[in-house]
Amino acid sequence: MSRFLTPAKMGLLTLIELYVEGAVPGECSIDVLSFLTSHLVDSELATPAKCPDFNSRWRRAEATVNLVISIKDFERLLNENASAAPSMRGLWYIFLAKLWAVDSLHALHAFFGRLPSLLSKSKEELRRLAEAGEKTPPADEVGLSRSSPFGTFVRRAHLEFGRLRFHDAAELWKDFVKYRQSTAGHWKRRNPAFSRLSFDNVLLLGQQSWRQDHLVDLASVAYGDMLHHNGNSTDGRTLPVSTDDIARLLEFQVEQIQSMFLSTHPSACLFPRCEYGSRLPVEIRLQLQDLLSDSYMVPSLSHYVSFIDAWRAGDYPTSFDYLHRYFDYTIHHRDRLFYQYALMNLAAIQADFGCYREAVAAMLESVSTARENRDMKCLNFALNWLYQFGRSHPRFVAELEAHSMLGGRESLAFLRDKAKETGMYPLWSSAIWSEAKLVLESGESIATCTELMARSSQVLVERNMVGNFPAQSCLHVALWDRLGLSKLSNISSAVFLRSHRANSSFEDELRVVGRLADSMMAQGQWKTAWNLLDSLDENSLRSWRPKNLWTKYRAMGKLKEAVHAGDADGAGEIVCNLLQSKHDDLEPGLQFAIDMLHIKYLIMRKNLPAAFEKVGRLAKEAQDDGRDVVLGTKLLLTKARLLEAAGRPQKGFSAAIKAANAAWGSRLMALLWQGMGTISAILISLGEFEAAAELLTAVLPRALEWEDVELCGWLYMLLADSEVGKASKYPHIAVDRVECFGKAIQALDKAGRHWLAMGNTKQRGEVLAKKATIARFVGNREASDTYAAHYLALRSEAVKVV
Numbered sequence: 083m084s085r086f087l088t089p090a091k092m093g094l095l096t097l098i099e100l101y102v103e104g105a106v107p108g109e110c111s112i113d114v115l116s117f118l119t120s121h122l123v124d125s126e127l128a129t130p131a132k133c134p135d136f137n138s139r140w141r142r143a144e145a146t147v148n149l150v151i152s153i154k155d156f157e158r159l160l161n162e163n164a165s166a167a168p169s170m171r172g173l174w175y176i177f178l179a180k181l182w183a184v185d186s187l188h189a190l191h192a193f194f195g196r197l198p199s200l201l202s203k204s205k206e207e208l209r210r211l212a213e214a215g216e217k218t219p220p221a222d223e224v225g226l227s228r229s230s231p232f233g234t235f236v237r238r239a240h241l242e243f244g245r246l247r248f249h250d251a252a253e254l255w256k257d258f259v260k261y262r263q264s265t266a267g268h269w270k271r272r273n274p275a276f277s278r279l280s281f282d283n284v285l286l287l288g289q290q291s292w293r294q295d296h297l298v299d300l301a302s303v304a305y306g307d308m309l310h311h312n313g314n315s316t317d318g319r320t321l322p323v324s325t326d327d328i329a330r331l332l333e334f335q336v337e338q339i340q341s342m343f344l345s346t347h348p349s350a351c352l353f354p355r356c357e358y359g360s361r362l363p364v365e366i367r368l369q370l371q372d373l374l375s376d377s378y379m380v381p382s383l384s385h386y387v388s389f390i391d392a393w394r395a396g397d398y399p400t401s402f403d404y405l406h407r408y409f410d411y412t413i414h415h416r417d418r419l420f421y422q423y424a425l426m427n428l429a430a431i432q433a434d435f436g437c438y439r440e441a442v443a444a445m446l447e448s449v450s451t452a453r454e455n456r457d458m459k460c461l462n463f464a465l466n467w468l469y470q471f472g473r474s475h476p477r478f479v480a481e482l483e484a485h486s487m488l489g490g491r492e493s494l495a496f497l498r499d500k501a502k503e504t505g506m507y508p509l510w511s512s513a514i515w516s517e518a519k520l521v522l523e524s525g526e527s528i529a530t531c532t533e534l535m536a537r538s539s540q541v542l543v544e545r546n547m548v549g550n551f552p553a554q555s556c557l558h559v560a561l562w563d564r565l566g567l568s569k570l571s572n573i574s575s576a577v578f579l580r581s582h583r584a585n586s587s588f589e590d591e592l593r594v595v596g597r598l599a600d601s602m603m604a605q606g607q608w609k610t611a612w613n614l615l616d617s618l619d620e621n622s623l624r625s626w627r628p629k630n631l632w633t634k635y636r637a638m639g640k641l642k643e644a645v646h647a648g649d650a651d652g653a654g655e656i657v658c659n660l661l662q663s664k665h666d667d668l669e670p671g672l673q674f675a676i677d678m679l680h681i682k683y684l685i686m687r688k689n690l691p692a693a694f695e696k697v698g699r700l701a702k703e704a705q706d707d708g709r710d711v712v713l714g715t716k717l718l719l720t721k722a723r724l725l726e727a728a729g730r731p732q733k734g735f736s737a738a739i740k741a742a743n744a745a746w747g748s749r750l751m752a753l754l755w756q757g758m759g760t761i762s763a764i765l766i767s768l769g770e771f772e773a774a775a776e777l778l779t780a781v782l783p784r785a786l787e788w789e790d791v792e793l794c795g796w797l798y799m800l801l802a803d804s805e806v807g808k809a810s811k812y813p814h815i816a817v818d819r820v821e822c823f824g825k826a827i828q829a830l831d832k833a834g835r836h837w838l839a840m841g842n843t844k845q846r847g848e849v850l851a852k853k854a855t856i857a858r859f860v861g862n863r864e865a866s867d868t869y870a871a872h873y874l875a876l877r878s879e880a881v882k883v884v
Contacts, residue, residue: 396626525748552586566751606839771807
């Protein structure tokens with residue numbers, strides 16, 4: 083394999099030669115120049131202010147591969163363009179004439195030998211020609227500037243051919259013969275004298291003077307079995323690509339499978355970054371292996387590709403091995419310049435595979451090495467990683483934060499200032515929205531959080547950093563969720579999926595889709611939720627971590643559905659599977675959601691002591707780690723609901739008041755409505771029915787905006803209980819008593835519709851039982867019997883399903 087030259091590059095050189103000679107007519111010169119530029123100039127370097135489009139990178143890689151394996155791209159470009167010379171049918175045949183003029187190894191040397199003539203002469207060269215009495219080129223002759231992209235390509239091609247050994251030059255010649263062979267039919271129509279051996283002028287001339295058997299023996303020695311195959315046979319060898327082509331393809335593979343972790347993936351400093359990460363498809367990986375097998379020099383970047391692919395496949399030993407291979411080569415050639423980046427990659431994979439203490443140690447060593455080498459970019463990335471890791475796993479950096487500024491809030495302020503000073507705008511924006519997220523989680527001012535988000539958005543818009551917009555959108559979704567505005571939250575999620583999906587990591591997309599699916603489940607739209615989760619890209623789900631996260635989302639949804647359906651056995655099986663994951667293997671929010679579902683399952687099983695024990699343990703952990711205020715508020719509400727389920731609702735009064743106060747102070751509106759419902763239940767147990775009814779009447783309209791069917795159904799049932807309690811205080815024949823019972827029936831009807839949407843058979847039965855009781859109180863025995871019959875039918879149906 084040549085280091086640079088391939089038959090495809092010879093085609094590009096021929097096209098450049100046609101352009102310099104003036105054979106390209108003016109009306110098609112734009113198409114020809116665009117084609118050459120697309121293959122010789124990196125489009126990302128040509129437009130540094132813009133983030134390269136995801137689809138354009140695929141088109142560029144596909145065009146590179148197509149040009150290497152076939153001459154069809156040249157034919158599509160030239161076949162329909164008229165020639166500047168009237169004696170030729172088209173530019174395509176002029177191009178073929180140039181290619182078929184290279185009819186021997188000697189002609190190949192002559193082809194590369196005349197390349198310098200395509201370059202414009204310098205003043206010094208013109209002076210020497212004049213002094214030597216040689217003919218100088220005319221002033222109107224077209225020439226390539228030596229520093230232009232075309233001139234640089236021509237000069238490098240000439241230099242690389244001069245460096246080739248004879249064996250490599252012969253291999254390039256044979257590859258060129260096979261590459262050109264598919265145009266034999268076109269050229270034969272132009273040249274009736276074309277024969278089977280016209281591809282090699284030496285064999286063609288020898289056919290007239292040599293013996294046939296000697297000719298066959300010579301052709302077999304020179305070309306092997308190539309003459310016995312048709313078309314583009316590769317003679318058992320892989321496609322004729324250069325080391326330069328393989329390096330470009332490898333960089334493209336890194337772009338496609340590399341995912342930005344916390345906006346600070348270290349290889350982003352080495353290669354162009356693409357945040358939409360996934361594993362290599364099997365067919366592409368096999369083709370890449372075939373290309374590498376023909377190379378006598380394996381590019382070190384191939385080990386990095388194998389490392390990321392093994393990492394995403396969940397193969398820790400293999401990824402660890404390839405990481406060492408890649409950075410061993412890198413360090414050997416670059417004198418430990420990238421040692422700190424090796425440590426960053428090592429910390430990343432160790433964190434992904436659950437080796438958290440080792441990950442922190444590796445990242446701290448990366449910090450020290452970057453400080454020694456004065457690599458501020460790596461240092462800031464490492465500090466950002468430590469901060470984000472500390473938010474997810476606080477107990478592993480607790481000692482670190484106690485003895486230094488690493489991992490704490492001071493580190494975030496340091497990152498923000500240093501990133502601004504050094505012009506690291508992605509990190510600057512990331513530090514600002516991380517501070518906004520911290521303000522949101524700690525329950526501080528919403529105005530402060532919104533201000534920080536606006537500042538981060540300003541940096542993103544001014545610098546056109548589309549790769550950071552997805553994280554900003556996720557923060558907007560979280561903000562609307564906390565404010566109880568589910569409509570705006572869903573709209574923000576839809577905007578993310580429509581506008582920012584191509585520039586986001588797949589894990590961010592998966593989290594947004596999981597949040598949308600959870601919102602659909604809360605509205606009782608189970609089928610829509612499953613369709614959302616199943617609509618994700620299958621190839622991206624081949625990666626180990628996203629697949630694990632997707633499986634957890636589906637399992638949690640199935641658990642919710644089983645709990646509402648009253649399927650205790652099915653729910654128990656799902657809970658056992660979910661609890662098999664270690665506490666530190668999941669994100670804190672996801673782990674807490676699983677724990678809350680486990681508590682709900684324990685309540686369904688009437689195992690209240692175990693539920694109380696789990697709530698106490700989670701509350702202690704949340705207090706020790708200083709986690710999100712949402713977690714503590716939810717635990718207080720869960721404790722109050724447990725006391726209500728145990729028949730002691732008054733004991734949960736202080737917990738409910740604390741939860742409601744915390745929710746109001748942090749503007750956690752959805753939790754505030756739950757807290758008001760819990761307080762209403764306590765007021766009902768104390769006989770304060772009027773106060774409970776007034777509280778529920780004020781809360782319900784806002785709760786309906788949140789679109790949580792379970793919450794609304796529970797609030798309506800509480801409202802019915804309060805109305806029945808109010809009715810009990812009126813005389814038997816009073817009009818107000820009948821009015822209260824009527825309001826209770828209306829509330830139960832609405833609660834029944836909500837529980838029907840959720841598929842909660844038990845609560846639907848409770849609604850029917852309460853309606854039958856109220857009907858009997860008001861003397862409507864027929865309606866009471868109907869409700870009772872529906873209750874019995876529903877109960878028997880639920881028993882059959884279970």
